[in-house]
Structure formats: C-alpha cells, structure tokens
Amino acid sequence: MKCTKKYRIAYTDRAKEIVGRLTLEQKVSLMSGSISLNDMLVDMQDNKHYNYNPYPAGGIAEEGIQPVLFCDGPRGVVCGKGKSTCYPVSMCRGATFDTELEERIGKAIGREIRAYGGNLFGGVCINLPYNPGWGRGQETYGEESFHLGQMGSALVRGVQEENVIACVKHYAFNSMEISRFKVSVDCDKRTEREVYLPHFKECIDNGAACVMSSYNLYKGTQCGHHDYLLNKVLKEEWDFDGFVMSDFVWGIRDTVEAANGGQDMEMCCTLLFGDKLVEAVRDGRVPEEKIDQSAIRIMRTILAFTEADNRIYDKSLIGCKEHVALALEAARRGITLIQNKNNVLPFKKDKGSRIVVLGKLANKENTGDYGSSRVYPDYVVTPLQGIAREASESEVIFNDGSNLEHAKRLASEADCVVFVVGYDHDDEGEYVSEDKSSGYTGSIGGDRVDSLGLHRDEIELIREVGPVNSNSAAVLIGGNMIMIDEWKDCVGAILMAYYPGMEGGTAIAEILFGKVNPSGKLPFVIPVKESDLPRVNWDTTSQYYEYYHGYAKLEKEGIAPSVPYGFGLSYTDFKVYDADFSVGKDEITASCKVKNTGSMDGAEVIQLYVGFSNSGVDRPVKLLRGFKRVEVKAKKEKKVTITCPLEKLKYYNPETEQWELEHMEYEVYIGTSSDNRDLLKGTFRI
Amino acid sequence: MSSYIYEAIEHDKRFPAKIFTTSIGKSSYHWHYDYEMMLVLKGSVILNIFPESCIMKTGDIALVNSKTVHGLSKTNEDNICLFIQLKQELFENWQDKNQNYRYYLNSAVNKVEPKVPYATFIRNAALIGLEYEGKHLSNFYRIKALLYTLIADLFEYTHYDIREYSDKSATVEESDTLLKILEYIDLNYYSDNITEELCSMIGMCEKTLYRFLKRHTDLTVKELVISLKIEKAQFLLSSTEKPINTIAHECCFGNDKTFYRIFKKETGVTPMEYRLHGSNVEKNKQVQGYLSFSKNEAIELMKRML
Structure with a gap:
C-alpha cells in the first residue's frame, strides 16, 4: 500500500x-x-x-x-x-x-x-x-x-x-x-x-x-x-x-x-x-x-x-470476468456445511435422475437487502439455475412448496430433495422508516424482531416433507445466524449459504454435487434457544450492551450451543495433531500439523483460542485470537503456525484506564472450531 | 392409423392460440407443445393422461400441460367442449428462458387444488370462447387480454412446478427424440424386442430410455405398447365385424386369454361388452350416435358459465 x-x-x-x-x-x-x-x-x-x-x-x-x-x-x-x-x-x-x-x-x-x-x-x-x-x-x-x-x-x-x-x-x-x-x-x-x-x-x-x-x-x-x-x-x-x-x-x-x-x-x-x-x-x-x-x-x-x-x-473493469470469478471463489469458500447426516452430501447427479428443489427462494435472485449496500450486477445465478446447470443431465423440478401434499408427492419421487429457505430484503436489511417517501433507498428491511428462525411455512415444509426423502439438504439464505433446532432432524444436510452474491447459485450447486468441497466456517454461534443470546428491545430509545454476547456468553454460562462458533464440515476428514505452543517476547506462537486423511482435496480453517480461566477479573472462558485457512490435498499434510501478539491478550482496566497484561497461566487451544472437542489444548505462562 | 401422433397445431394468425368448440368422439393419444385448456360445456368426456384417466362432466375444466401425452373419448352422453390451445411462447419467462411450467389444474381430479375456486378459470375460458365468436376489432383485443389473464391466473392461482433446464435451446433435440420414439413404437408395436430395438435406434441404454419416457410422457415402453394395442383393438371392435380372436391376433396379444385379461384391466369392460356398448359411464344406457353440435347451443352454454 x-x-x-x-x-x-x-x-x-x-x-x-x-x-x-x-x-x-x-x-x-x-x-x-x-x-x-x-x-x-x-x-x-x-x-x-x-x-x-x-x-x-x-x-x-x-x-x-x-x-x-x-x-x-x-x-x-x-x-x-x-x-x-x-x-x-x-x-x-x-x-x-x-x-x-x-x-x-x-x-x-x-x-x-x-x-x-x-x-x-x-x-x-x-x-x-x-x-x-x-x-x-x-x-x-x-x-x-x-x-x-x-x-x-x-x-x-x-x-x-x-x-x-x-x-x-x-x-x-x-x-x-x-x-x-x-x-x-x-x-x-x-x-x-x-x-x-x-x-x-x-x-x-x-x-x-x-x-x-x-x-x-x-x-x-x-x-x-x-x-x-x-x-x-x-x-x-x-x-x-x-x-x-x-x-x-x-x-x-x-x-x-x-x-x-x-x-x-x-x-x-x-x-x-x-x-x-x-x-x-x-x-x-x-x-x-x-x-x-x-x-x-x-x-x-x-x-x-x-x-x-x-x-x-x-x-x-467493471464486472469483468476476473472480478466475477472472484465473487464465485468467495461464495465457494464461504458457504458453510453445518450438518451432513450419513454423508448425504454430495448428491449424485446421474443422467436422468430427478432433483426436486422446494422453497420459493430457490427461484429468486437474492443477493441481500435493498438498502444502501444493494449492488446491481449484470445477472444473478439463482440456486435453481445453478442446480440445473451443475446437474445438466438430471431432471430439475422446482416447486414453491406452498402445497404440502404436492411437495410430499414430488419429494417421494425424487432422487434428492433440496430445500432453499431463509430470508430476502423484506425480512431483514437496512430500514429507513415506515414512511418510505422519507427514505433515500426505498428499503423495507429492518431487524428480525419476531424470530431468528425460518418462516413458519418453511419450518412446516421441512418438517412435513423432509421425512419423506432422507436424501435431502436445506440451503439457508440469510445475512446472519438462523435457528435450526426446530427442524434440523427432519433433513439430511444443512448448508448455510448466506447471501452468496451474483454467482451464488453456481457455488451452492457445486457444493451440493461435490464439484467443490465446502470449507466455510460459521462466524457466529447457533444457540439451541434464542433466549441463550443477549436480549434486545429492537424498538427503543435505550439499549444496554452487556459484556458477554455470542459464543463467549454461551461458554461463560455453560450453555452448549446447537452449532459452535467457527464450525464447518468438509467432504474430507482432517486430523489436527502435534500441537506446539510457545511464548516469545511480544507474541505467542502456536503450531500444529493438519492432515487430510480423506480422499478429496479440501481446506480447513485452523483457529487459535486463548483461555483466561486463571484471570483475577471476569473474562471469557476463551477468545479467538488467530486463524489461518489452509488448503490440503488428499492424503497430504501441512504444518500451520499462527502467532498472536501479547497485546491482544490484555484486558482494559477501567480503574487505571490502561490495557493490562495479566501475569498468569493461560490456556491455549488450536483446532477446527470453538468446540473444545475440536481443539488441542496447551498452556503457557506469562 | 397412427395413434401416438405429434399434433402440429395451427394457431390463429391473429394471436398465439387456437380456440374452438367441438364435440369429441375419440381423440387418440397424442401430444403437442401447446398447453391445452379444456372446458366441458355439455355432457361428459373421458380425459386420459397416463397413468390416470378421469371423466370430465359439464362445467369441469382442465389444463393439459405442454408435451403431455393425452387422449380423449366420448361417453354415452353427447358432449360439447371448448378448447383453448396456447402456444408455448406465451409462457416464456423473459427473466429465465430456461424454464418450463407444469400447472396443476383439473377440477375433475382435483388432486392439487388451485388457490381460487375453479369458477375463476371457467369464467375466463367461457369469455374467451364467446369473444372468439365476435367479429369486431374489440373482440380481437379482448381475446388477447383474456389469454394473458388466463396465463397470469395460472401463475398466480395454481400450484405449478418449474422444470429448470441448463440450456433449454439445447433440449429441443430432446423433444425430437421423443417424437422419434413415439413414431417407432407406433410402427413397431408388434415386435417382441421393441425396447432393445428402440435403444439401439435412439442410442440410449434401457435405464435412460425408461427415465426419458417417464419424464416426457409418464409412460413406459410397455405401457405405451399396451395402450396402443388396446386402441387398435377398440377401433377394430367398433368399426369392423371381425371375430374377437382375429382381432386379438391382429393386435398381437398372443392369445385370446391374454387379450381378454389386458383389455378388461385397461378399459374396465370385456372386448365383447365394448363391441356392444362402447366404453361408457353408464353402461345401461343406449349408445347414442354421434351428433353434430350446434354452434348456437355452444354459445348459449358458454353464456351460462359466466
């Protein structure tokens, strides 16, 4: 620069x-x-x-x-x-x-x-x-x-x-x-x-x-x-x-x-x-x-x-091939596989197989809200178009799913079923006022005041139609965490697609059918209950933000999440081992080996967390303090080293108005999600 | 006699649809690219869309989707029906040219109920039929408006599936393949190895052929062959005085027993009963002869459906 x-x-x-x-x-x-x-x-x-x-x-x-x-x-x-x-x-x-x-x-x-x-x-x-x-x-x-x-x-x-x-x-x-x-x-x-x-x-x-x-x-x-x-x-x-x-x-x-x-x-x-x-x-x-x-x-x-x-x-340069390819690459790397029962994904796309796609969002150009961040590209690949192109020799049938009996019939005759559910610009996004004339973007949006889950009709669709065909996946569209516990058992796989951009439909399909191995990780925790999260009064003149939110809050309170922060599955298996932790003058260094033990090339995000259980003040159980995405070919391994400046381990002392480094033993973790079962643990002393 | 025909529909030069009222005697299995809306104005007709068949009574309305193999036959009642055949181009989605639509609209079966009463569709169809009888410029514009209303109603008020193609322009060939298959079966239904022959002619393996036919016609080769044989038998039974065993032989049923069993299963009556009474709803009634319908009567009937 x-x-x-x-x-x-x-x-x-x-x-x-x-x-x-x-x-x-x-x-x-x-x-x-x-x-x-x-x-x-x-x-x-x-x-x-x-x-x-x-x-x-x-x-x-x-x-x-x-x-x-x-x-x-x-x-x-x-x-x-x-x-x-x-x-x-x-x-x-x-x-x-x-x-x-x-x-x-x-x-x-x-x-x-x-x-x-x-x-x-x-x-x-x-x-x-x-x-x-x-x-x-x-x-x-x-x-x-x-x-x-x-x-x-x-x-x-x-x-x-x-x-x-x-x-x-x-x-x-x-x-x-x-x-x-x-x-x-x-x-x-x-x-x-x-x-x-x-x-x-x-x-x-x-x-x-x-x-x-x-x-x-x-x-x-x-x-x-x-x-x-x-x-x-x-x-x-x-x-x-x-x-x-x-x-x-x-x-x-x-x-x-x-x-x-x-x-x-x-x-x-x-x-x-x-x-x-x-x-x-x-x-x-x-x-x-x-x-x-x-x-x-x-x-x-x-x-x-x-x-x-x-x-x-x-x-x-505007909308050039290279930039669009970058948009696709970002979608491929961001889309996150959060459930894959019996390895239902990737789906097969044999010639003549029938793929049923349910849920109105599948047939919608949906890149996010209609507020000040709305971008106007040349085209948007919908999930349905992406699937039809990726499985070009299959029969791809879409129905909005509003008639449950009909949706069940379609699902029962399908080789695989894809539900595309979640939000669009009407459900969430920038909000100006109820009087649209005073807004400069004309958006509706707003906060998700009623629920952090899917719409009632979508939940019903998955709960009723999901059990008809176990070879099924739910693709979630939305800008932040979506609750899944009410319906997750009714569907084989869950893919969080966020709003994946103009080439999002392509990336979704490539992942569903195994052309691309998913490698995204959730940048938020999914709780079992909404009440596990901080309470907010969305329509108010005053709101207090407590010290704890997200995964740090759940972990501090000993509440198990539905899906942990930093979690995401792959079609291959990674083994993390040989963890090593050391403290230098200004930073801590953590390293480990990552082996791709499966048969497909893939990528893993190695995460470094530091724990503060010995702190003299109230601090989170642990916090993310480093990460690195690594691509590892099948059967190969790589060594990953992550450093974190000691500066980032400090807490703010309101009495002295200074950042202070506690002299104590810290826990340190390296692995593939914030869940301790996915982490190798060590300690270091300052 | 060619039964599985691809029907090339000649549309009205003024708009992309063909509108007519007629009395149905027998329309053998056929298919076309058009969507076909039918409204029974009088009496009843049998609509066969494999694997289902239904009796459509006065006031029933149904949409036969594009490229769906179907057939019609009369019952013992006189019938008058209104047909509106809609060109596929009317359904083109300018946002996504790779989509085909399959609507669920059939008041006789009512398997997937539309979001408004059938009366909405009946009224619109009757209006189209009536406007068609007018001669003024206003009638022409009114028909165009009503045709588009009909399509809007299908999108808004029926449940429909979308078949999404990777590239629809490349799938035109697929339809030609279907036509070839149907023609081949029509000409070679008597062959014992028809499936194998078809596979080598089209260049598909048996599984692919099965999938392909299911997708386009919802029928298997075997089902296609059987219904074709039945249709030929029905024709011979009603139009000739050939003995039943001769007909069984001519239609390649092997022996009388097989013919009897399959015929009864498919049509609900024995070959002899068919020869005597036809395939009727109410078998005790006398078969009525074909009557040419009166246009004025059709107009009066359509007015009543508004």
Missing part, C-alpha cells in the same frame, strides 16, 4: 499551506457533501438508484483539489446498473476466514470504484452484532471482534492498494436497525474497549484513512457529535490521521455540537454545515481552529490518494 499513514502524514505541510490561504467559506465547503436531497430523489425516480454515480463532497477546483467521491458497498460497488460485480455479502466472506481473499476482493472493488471515477469506498462495515437479529448483520463479518478486525483490515488494505480511500463504518455501537436514529447504547468501559472498539482500532492500525460515524447515540450523545469517541479515542488515543464523515443525512443533528465533537464532514448533503457552520464560527460558537483541523485532515487525505498514481482504470 502506497498511501500508508506515514505517506499521508508527509502531505501535512502542503495541506496546511493550502488551507492557510483558503477563506473560511472555502474551508467549510470542504467539509460537506455537495449533492442535494432533491438530486438524490431524482436519481431514484429516474430509473436509477441511490449512489448511481459517486457522491461528491468538498473539493476546490481553483486549487486543483478533487472532491471526495463516495461509493457505497460492501457487497461490491453500489454505482451503476447492471454492471458492478456483486460479491457475497460480508457475512459470507467472513465465513471464509480468508484474509488474503478479502484483500483481493478489496482490490477488485477498488479497481471498479476507480473505473466509476470514485475515490472513496464507504463499505468497510465492521459493526459487531450484539444480537444476530440486527437487520444489517449481512454487511459485517461475524460476531467476534478479533475476526472482524482481521477481515475488515484485509478489505482496507485491498481497497487502498488501488489508491482508493477506505471508509470504516459505522463508528460505533451500530447494531440495531429499526431504532438506529433514536437508540442510545450504553455499556461499561470494559465492554466498550474490549468488545465494541478493538476491531475499529485494528482497521485504523492497518491504515484506514476514513471513518464514518454512526446514526445512533452512545451514552446519550449522537455518535456523529461524540467528542469522546471521535476526538479523544479515535483521533488522540489511536492517533488517527484521516477524516471522519457522518452517516448520511441524519448522522448529525446540530451544527455546533457536530463540529466541536470532532465531525469533519457532513454527508452526503450540506444541511447543517455549509453556511450554518460559517455562521457558527463567526458567532464564536465553533473555534476556527476546529475548522482548520478538519480541513487539513480532509486535504491531506485527498491529496495523498489522488496524487498517488496516474493510472487510468477502464470502464471494462
């Missing part, structure tokens, strides 16, 4: 010099978006859509300073229609546990943004879902802070490799959708520092040059005005050199509070900054010093990135 923090800092003097000769009005003009609300609405009515073109902000033509040109994500680049590559949603990419792949996706996204004429990617979403019912869970990578930090950083590095600014969002505590404009989140200091902020810091440490503040409030203060979060933590403690932008239109509520609170840029229209901000400076309510700081941050970043290269990115 050329535009590292060091490189950007080198632009400080020039930025200061330019800012020094600008008028107050010019400086303030750098600090907000220049598209009008009306322009946005026209786009939506004119057979285009939100962010059809990159949204500009700032820029001073007479000084040759380019505006920020914002392109949303993360499913790909939101601009254009029928062109961009649509990748699997972040949750599916999170399930790959493959940072190298995510970095390549970042580069490909960066290239498409450049081809659209943009220079900023607003799609590095790393919010941690306190509860998986969050409607926009699909835009993030999973429930685990360490994993979020690693995956988000990979995307940042990839995007910025192409000299496109990566914007990390939504800072912070943004994991409720319906209440996002009104909810104030509260939590204790350790929860804040250990659970909800470390992944943001990780991305900053990896060079992210922009941060988007969130809509919600934290401890009663709008995050877009939050002096503590923006000035103290982000800019001072973390020494962030880039700039902050607000979430769109409703991200700041007050000119003075926002400017003084550390907000650098109002997006994506000028409503509270602009003239109002100039006036506030003239009235002495906002010190001009604040404006200078913001202007320098923006100027420095934009200069560094826009002057980094003279490369021309041709429009033909």
